[in-house]
Structures are given as structure tokens and as C-alpha cells.
Amino acid sequence: MSVNKIILLGYVGNDPEMRYPEKDFAVARFSLATSEHKGTSGVEVTDWHTCILTGRNASLAERYVRKGTRLYVEGKMRYREYEDRYKIKRRVAEVEVTSFELLGTPPAQSQG
Secondary structure, three states, X not given: OOOOOEEEEEEEOOOOEEEEEEOOEEEXXXXXXXXXXXXXXXXXXXXXXXXXEEHHHHHHHHHHOXXXXXXXXXXXXXXXXXXXXXOOEEEEEEEEEEEEEEEEOOOOOOOO
């Protein structure tokens, strides 16, 4: 038996970037920050996670998720390799989101 499940609770770092690789099929990508206090000094360490949503989840994210939104995310870790423009092989880790829940809206943007 094996398990690949990740649960994150954090704040969205940027508005979702949307792509439509096929007609009526959306893919959303955004970063999610999680923080924890380390050691007795209480130093806060922040980790950034790349979240990928597809289909209906991506469409919902496009409508409701904004930078600063507090978000609960469940998904799977996925790793992929690619070659950059300098022919260097890169490996990235991404969270393939299977469900999410909005826990708060971002603070109002000041106008002016």
C-alpha cells in the first residue's frame, strides 16, 4: 500500500495564472505560503508551494482565489522534469490540488 496526500493551510501568494490547453478545460497555477515557528527562538520559516488545479477546480479558483486569500488545500505531490532554454535538466515539485476551501478573503486593496 502507498499514500500520496498533502494537506496545506496557508495564504495565496499571487492571483491564479490561467491556461486553457483545450477548449473548455482550464488549468490554474498559483503559489501558496505556509509558515511555522522553528526552535526555541521562535524564528518563523515560510515555505512556498506551487499549486496546480484543473477543470472545475481551476474555474472556481479563477473566480474566487486572489493574492492574500487564506486557503485550505488537499492534493497530491507531483514531480516533473523539463529542460530549460540552456539545455539544463530541471525537476520541480507541484501540488496537484484535488479539493480546496476558501477560509478568508484577501484584505481590501487600497485605492489611490
